[in-house]
Amino acid sequence: MADGFKDKLIATKQAWARAGRLLTGTTGDPETDRLPPGQRLVENWPVLDLGIQPDVPKADWRLTIDGAVDNPVTWDWDAFMAQPQAEDVSDIHCVTQWSRYDNRWTGVSTRHVIDLVKPTPQAAHVVFHSYDGYTTNVSLAAFAEEDCLIAHSHDGVPIGREHGGPARLIIPRYYLWKSAKWVKHIEFLAADQPGFWEVRGYHNVGDPWLEQRYG
Ligand SMILES: Nc1nc2c(c(=O)[nH]1)N[C@H]1C(S)=C(S)[C@@H](COP(=O)(O)O)O[C@H]1N2
Numbered sequence: 001m002a003d004g005f006k007d008k009l010i011a012t013k014q015a016w017a018r019a020g021r022l023l024t025g026t027t028g029d030p031e032t033d034r035l036p037p038g039q040r041l042v043e044n045w046p047v048l049d050l051g052i053q054p055d056v057p058k059a060d061w062r063l064t065i066d067g068a069v070d071n072p073v074t075w076d077w078d079a080f081m082a083q084p085q086a087e088d089v090s091d092i093h094c095v096t097q098w099s100r101y102d103n104r105w106t107g108v109s110t111r112h113v114i115d116l117v118k119p120t121p122q123a124a125h126v127v128f129h130s131y132d133g134y135t136t137n138v139s140l141a142a143f144a145e146e147d148c149l150i151a152h153s154h155d156g157v158p159i160g161r162e163h164g165g166p167a168r169l170i171i172p173r174y175y176l177w178k179s180a181k182w183v184k185h186i187e188f189l190a191a192d193q194p195g196f197w198e199v200r201g202y203h204n205v206g207d208p209w210l211e212q213r214y215g
């Protein structure tokens with residue numbers, strides 16, 4: 001995608017944040033309201049990113065997990081696939097208003113990652129860095145939720161390049177911009193470090209039921 005298009009997309013999304021686009025001013029309860037406020041259900045799976053979809057062959061793929069941890073690791077593809085495999089079914093909620101139910105993800109659970117790398121007592125935040133230069137941040141507590149995965153498959157099929165394959169984060173309780181596609185580096189930090197959209201008007205947390213679209 002041309003740089004001009006990308007700049008325009010970024011400018012448009014920043015303008016939406018400034019204008020508070022799509023805000024309903026209501027909140028929902030995830031226990032009783034499966035669809036968060038202001039969302040609509042879709043059957044398809046839209047593609048959203050900055051327009052650069054990096055092609056990372058599995059032979060070249062590496063994932064480094066480091067920062068405020070006792071045991072940093074770098075996995076190649078075989079080492080990643082040799083980790084205990086987890087499966088979880090969850091819903092996707094994109095800040096541009098669409099939601100998609102019942103996505104079956106397979107991959108390595110973030111709880112396994114935490115057990116392995118052993119965050120130090122100072123670690124409180126996690127930043128994802130991707131092969132396209134994208135970054136996004138979550139709290140360590142959010143990262144540690146039981147439904148979070150570094151996923152390689154969706155509904156039993158390897159995740160395609162357009163959706164972040166060979167591997168992407170899945171953080172189901174937050175808007176989908178927190179789920180970094182093409183992940184290459186997971187960094188544990190003592191201090192929070194807002195990511196690409198978080199410094200461009202999007203909420204630092206991003207809970208759909210609280211409609212934390214912008215902030
Ligand atoms: N690496 C990377 N991850 C990313 C993005 C991106 O541009 N680059 N876009 C985010 C946004 S804004 C959304 S809505 C989702 C879209 O995921 P999908 O294309 O699989 O629907 O990816 C998120 N993860």
Ligand SMILES: [Mo]
Pocket residue numbers: 048094095096176177
């Ligand atoms: Mo998004």
